[in-house]
Amino acid sequence: MAGLFPFRDINVHASASHYAFTSPSSPAAPTLVVDRPSGDLRLNDGTLLGSKRVSSIAGILGIIKLRLDKYIIVITKAQPMGRLKGHMVYKIIATEFLPLRERPLHDPDEDTYLSLLKTLLAASPLFFSYSFDLTNSLQRQAQSDLSSPMWKRADDRFFWNRFVQTDLIDYRLGGSGSVGLRQASGQQLGVDPYILPVMFGMMRIVPTAIKATPMTFVLITRRSRHRVGTRYFSRGIDEQGHVSNFNETEQIVLINDTTRGLGGFAGGNGIENGKVDGSRGQEVQALSYVQTRGSVPVYWAEVNNLHYVPTLEIRGVESAVAAAKEHFDEQIRVYGDNYLVNLVNEKGREVRVKQAYEQMVRILVSSPSERRQANSVTEEKFRTVEPGRRHQQFDRLHYVYFDFHNETKGLQWHRAELLLNKLNDALLQQQYFRGADMPGDPSGRLEVRNQQTSVVRTNCMDCLDRTNVVQSMLARWTLNRMLTDLGVLQQGQSASDDTAFEEIFRNIWADNADIVSKSYSGTGALKTDFTRTGKRTRAGAVQDLQNSLTRYVRNNFMDGPRQDGFDLFLGTYLPSTSNGATTLQFVDRRPVLIQSIPYVLAASLFVVFTATFTRQLPDSATWPLRFLVNWPKLNQLPWAAEGYQEAITKVRKDKVLGQIVNRHDRAASNARLSHLEEGKKRIE
Secondary structure (H helix, E strand, O other), X not given: OHHHOOOOOEEEEEOOOEEEEEOOOOOOOOEEEEEOOOOOEEEEOOXXXXXXXXXXXXXXXXXXXXXXXXXXXXXXEEEEXXXXXXXXXXXXXXXXXXXXXXXXXXXXXXXXXXXXXXXXXXXXXXXXXXXXXXXXXXXXXXXXXOOOOHXXXXXXXXXXXXXXXXXXXXXXXXXXXXXXXXXXXXXXHHHHHHOOOOEEEEEEEEEEEEOOEEEEEEEEEEEOOOOOOOOOOOOOEOOOOXXXXXXXXXXXXXXXXXXXXXXXXOOOOHHHHHOOOEHHHOOOEEEEEEEEEOOOOOOEEEEOOOOOOOEEEEOOXXXXXXXXXXXXXXXXXXXXXXXXXXXXXXXXXXXXXXXHHHHHHHHHOOOEEEEEEOOOOOOOOEEEEEEOOOOOHHHHEEEEEEOHHHHOOOOOHHHHHHHHHHOHHHXXXXXXXXXXEOOOOOOOOEEEEEOOOEEEEEEOOOOOHHHHHHHHHHHHHHHHHHHHHHOOOOOOOOHHHOHHHHHHHHHHHHHHHHHHHHHHHOOOOOOHHHHHHOOOOHHHHHHHHHHHHHHHHHHHHHHHHHHHHHHHHHOOOOOOOOHHHHOOOOOOOOOHHHHHHHHHHHHOOHHXXXXXXXXXXXXXXXXXXXXXXXXXXXXXXXHHHOOHHHHHHHHHHOOOHHHHHHHHOOOOOOOOOHHHHHHHHHOO
């Protein structure tokens, strides 16, 4: 059973010819050897001699190939976050890149690649456990094969370092089809303990009590590794059915759990360290509730142009039907019925996204039945789309639109509970997961007492601020139901009656809002002062203003490199096989004058406010402001380059601006951008 879980302690032995990884607590385990500079992998039964340096690491994050060299990314520092069912959970604090070449080659592109990756990892909330699968909910864990290695049981969507673990996994499976791997004869089981799944997201473990009943309150948000990106560079759905900013949030309550300290596991003791002994012999129970969020599953984008509100572009809904079917096929298979809660605005620019989503649902379900409800506040408080009959799997989709903006206008957040009343019957049928420890079971499997049969999938435009308000409301309702069913609360009582726990609940959900928002938009969430305190404050309003301005600057001038970092680490861009990797990939080829504009804006915001709040005459000489945005340089965005040739040609023909641009244009050739004109034809 020891081979089912990653090693908790690894020593790295470095020499000119190889890196060797060993586990001091498991001296009988084979040594993992990475030959230098080829990167070939092999297992060695004995200790290798001749190492120049020995260092201790927390784990191997993965191996990545850039343009000139391969690098082993190791975790050098990890912070304990608490115990979950007795299993210690860690957050990655520091990493190190070990080059395979003894004398690293320096190249402008290679240095930039490394800088992008190091910046990304330093800012990313990454978590792991040596003996608990953080990528799966408690319900999925109860259904999984616990005899398999932990990395095989991991949910592929949330196995964040899956791409950089490819070399190790391919070698483990026999090395077939791998480049740069020493071919293995069959399965290499000895590699299993070196493969460590890592989750990107949010994790809070808080020991507390309600009504003198000890409990551990846990909140986990898992961010999908598919279609990852920044706020305006990643919207909608892709052809594989992956949506932007997809997150699964699981709220866990552990009753009678006494193993909640920060002490680490003893090395080499296997899963027995994860066993939980009840408080005073009482049964230890685990309850969890899962929700999801994700971008509207149609082809749409918001194109940065230095205006505070970007240009919204939506392709025909029919073109995205196949992708949406892929998406919801997976969602139904994993979660059961999906209640699609849409919170975008009912009027203004967002209404086009709302209409596209509703059209998609009508296409997917059989004989769609629609109902619309209005009141004195809004013309469309609710709109539901339900299947008229249940003949195929997509008839398990239930669409609910709620005019969140108008109903909660004026800080009337309590009116969001109207949505709760609307979903009441669905929530009662949905249930939640409940399991209990089975004494004597060496695998640590839970005895299933109840299962969650459906999920609420919530979205707004960004799937951030409004979404988090609704998710925390649903989580509070379900928590009260859990504690009432357990007898901790009496009928009519609420967990919020306990002021100490209420503060914990509010702050954890506000932290969740901030972390999810920062990962996508670059700043914390808006209106979290209300989430934390229950009221709006002047300090909160000032913080929201600061966050809004910071989002504007980051999304226009700083998100390009961040998007490039995601693309590199997750494997959506491969430097070794991309055509542009042999040139100066990151050289800014825009005219020098255009490059200088952002620096001028840093000293004076006048140009920005003028571009945002004033209109231009159709025949006036204006700069194409999207040229000033710091776009990603690795994976070009077709929709973002729409009309590039037309815009730059117009500027060059201008009597005043044309002379300046032509004089300072360092790279008049647009060969690398010509294919992006296709985006103009594909966008409606």
